[in-house]
Amino acid sequence: MFVNRDIRDIVLEGIAASPGIAIGKVFLLKEEFCLIRKEISKSFREVERKRFDDAIEKTRNEFMVMYxxxxxxxxxxxxxxxxxxxxxxxxxxxxxxxxxxxLDGVNTEYALFKVxxxxxxxxxxxxxxxxxxxxxxxxxVAKKILANLFGNKGKSLTEIDEKSIVIANNLTPADTVSVRGKKIAGFATDIGGKTSHTAIIAQGLAIPAVVGLKNISSLVKAGETIIIDGDKGEVILSPSSKVLLYYKNKYDLQLSKIVELEKFKNLTSETIDKHKIFIFANIDHLDEVSLVLNKGAVGIGLYRTETIYFNRDSIPTEQEHFDTYSKVVQQVSPHVITIRTFDLGGDKLTKMRLLNLNFESNPFLGLRSIRLCLKYPEIFISQLRAILRLSVLGKVKLMYPMISGLAEVRAANAILSEVKKDLRKENIKFDENMEVGVMIEVPSAVAVIDSIVKEVDFVSIGTNDLIQYTLAVDRVNENVAYLYDPMHPAILRFIKRIIDEAYKAGIKVAMCGEMAGEPKYMPIILGMGLDEFSVSPSQIAPIKKIVRSISFVDCKTIADKVLKLEDSKSILKEIDLFYETRGINA
Amino acid sequence: MKEKIIVVLNKTGLHARPAATLVQTLSKYQSIIKILKDDFEVDAKSVIGVMALAAAYGSKLKFIAYGSDEYEAIVAIENLFDSKFGE
Structure with missing residues (x-):
């Protein structure tokens, strides 16, 4: 629908990170002296210079008073x-x-820091x-100027009022952890892409979010009313009454939709022609378990264990691992839970002072995840011991992330069997048949998937990293975020290959990336034969709704068709046509 | 262009306070004024530069002034060092 916009409306365009409309008052997150380099577009450079001059003036006055x-x-x-x-x-x-x-185009804080x-x-x-x-x-002097640049404009997240919209340069995992359990209306950040941490958390909490807005944190004032359009990826500052009304109506519609989706939670997830699929949920934390089971998930397809590493300065002990996960496992039981082992970069552990690694200029290609576990087995072993001990408390599966080839699978499994040996010696019970699988998210693993599937019990396609590594796109870099394209023919062919090889070897295959939770892509992925989807909590009902409105036969037809197409534009067109002819609004 | 070689003779050298006095005095002159110590060259009107010289007691400094009031600037420099910055 077209809206006549008043001149008062300031529309900022960003990247749609989590769907929905939010209307609320700005809560400006206090930035630590976060010296992030931001690109400032030409038209804002004078504003940036003025910020610097103002900070200098303010600092001068303070020094004069001191003198x-x-x-x-x-x-x-x-x-x-x-x-x-x-x-x-x-x-x-x-x-x-x-x-x-x-004037060359960086933000004042960064310029000041550099100089x-x-x-x-x-x-x-x-x-x-x-x-x-x-x-x-x-x-x-540097500290004084910086303090005046940041001002006392922000607060910390623990002070947030309900129904506020959180505005920040970036939300760190630690920030988002402190948001949990609070009723926040929306998020908007300067940096980030569609699958950045903020986006994932926002989707998990079903909160509308827009990221990659470049400089929203320096444009808004705390307490003013703004609108977040998480569908379009827009934020509207100082909205006129006309626009406000338009969005209020949209917001009400959204609420009624949520009520409508509610009814899907107790319905089976099967197509019109009775092809059944299994919808699991991705979670980070105990709090999410009851939410996702209520929404009709049949288990946890991805339990990320990274939050145990946040806000601390020692390596978690085996018992800490066990205590944290056991509550989750018991609450999920009798449903299945797939626990993914440590999936952080060395940089994070170094920042937490848990390890002392040299600076990596390219951490996404660096010592992270399973690589770190294999290099520092003590980190890995305490987690493996805890997970094995948990395997008698519920239906637990173990999953290694970031596997790039068979050697890593074997190395990880060798450590696992050593750990099992130790447990047997110590007379500690565990499930001898606990399933062990790997995430497929590195292109080389796709190339050798035929060998990998012979040595694991299941695979799960981690589309976020798979897309990032395959297309060589940093998903949090707003300059190239547009290249992050799940419908790239390379990605679809990779997915098809993984599914086919897994079935050929007689093992299960699931998908746990963002792509699995996107209703739009459902017919294609379903048509390729995938039947286990692990999605963020907010996507369970929408996915179910779509599945129940399409037929498996049709999905197979469109999947075959798009696999022959050569560019994502024609693929997307084909999907639109698929929905259009069936009168479905995906 | 005027040049003058000066040996720092005040006890604490060109530390914060003398550096500040020097910069404040020289900022009044139009001329470009440089200080050379060994291979190191700084702007005499930059307090950061002057402090970074780390000119301790006994350091040999070369002042170069260039501009309409270069002569007056060099005289002012001599006077400051002669007075040992009032220490």
Whole structure:
């Protein structure tokens, strides 16, 4: 529908990360001195420069106050500290370099950091400790300017009011953990792509979200009313009453839709021609279990264990693993739960001071996930022991992430059988037949999938990383996020190959990426023969609804057809046509 | 262009306070003023630069002034160092 927009409406375009409409007051998340490099578009560079000038002015006033205070109390001889600070603030070299970086298109915080960092480094080379100490004066000035740049505009997430819209440069996993259980209306962030952490969490909580908005966190004021359109990927600032009304109607419609989807939770997930599929859920946390089982999931297809590593500075012990997971496993029982082992990068552990790894310039291709587990088996072993012990409490499956070839499967399984041996020796019970599978998310694993399927009990297609690695697209980089295309023919052919090889070997195959939860793609994936889907909680009902409105025969036809197509545009056209001719609104 | 070689003779060298005094004084002049120490060259009107020189007692510094008031600038520099920055 076309809306006449008032001049008051400021529409920011971003990436639709989680569907739905949210109307609410802005909650601006306090940024730590987060020195993230942001690209500033040409039209905003002057604004950015003004921010810098304003911060300098504010800092100057503070230093003047400090000077006068010291001068009054102790006299001029002592006030020179403030004089030095003032001179640093006005240093011609500093201003010139910062201006240059800002006009080249980076944000002020980053420009300031870069310039100060260079200056401070030059002091590190000084051997005379007395002079070396002068860098503290410079650091103090840098901190003051930065503090004035950020202002006291933000708060921490624990202080959030209900029905607020959270605005931030970026939400870290730790931020999103603290959001859990709070009724937040929506999210909008400067950076991120469709499958960034914020997007995944927002979908999990069924909260509308828009990411990749570039500079929303510096454009909005705390407390003002804004609208998030998570379907279109837009945020509307200072909406006019006309637009507000339009979105209020849309919001009401959305609520009634949620009520409508409710009725699907107790219906079977099968096609018109009685082809049954299994819908599982992806979860991170105990809180989500009752929610997803209520929505009609038949089990947990992916239990991510990473949250146990957040907000701590020691490696979790076997008992901590066991205690955390056992509550989840018991609540899921008698349903199946697939526990995925450690899937973090070395950078995260280093930041948490759990490990001390060198900086990796390319962490997504670095020491992460199963690679880290194989290099530091002690991290892996304590988790494996806990999972094995859990296998007698419910129907537990084990899954290794980021497998790139058979050697890694064998290495991981070798450690697993050692762990099993130890447990037997210690007379600790576990399920000897616990199924062990792998995630297929690295292109090389697809190439050798015929060998992998012979040595595992199941595979699960992790589409997010598979797409990212296959198409060489960083999914959180907004400059290339548009290339992240699940309907790329390469991806569809890969998926088809994985499904076919798994069935040939007589093992189960599931899909646990975002793609599995996208109703639009359902006919194709279903038609390729996949029957286990693990999706985020909010997608269970929509997926079920679609499945119940289509036939397996038709799905097979369209799957065969699109596998022969050569570009995603024609594939998407074919899907649209599929729905159009059946009068289905996907 | 005027040049002047000066040996730092105040006890604490060009630390924060003398550096500040030097920069404040020289900022009043139009001329471009540079300080050279060994191979290191800094802008004499930049307090960060002057502090980064780490010019301790006994350091030999070369001042170069270039501009309409270069002569006056060099005289001012000499006076400052002669007075040992009032220490």
């Amino acid at each position: 006068n205070k010291i001068n009054d109390i102790l006299g001029e001889n002592y006030a020179h500290i403030a004089t030095v600070h003032l001179l640093i603030l006005d240093d011609p070299a500093l201003k010139k370099d910062v201006y240059k970086l800002i 100060f960092d260079k200056i401070i480094r030059s002091f590190d080379g000084i051997s005379d400790s007395f002079f070396k100490e002068r860098k503290i004066d410079i650091q103090n």
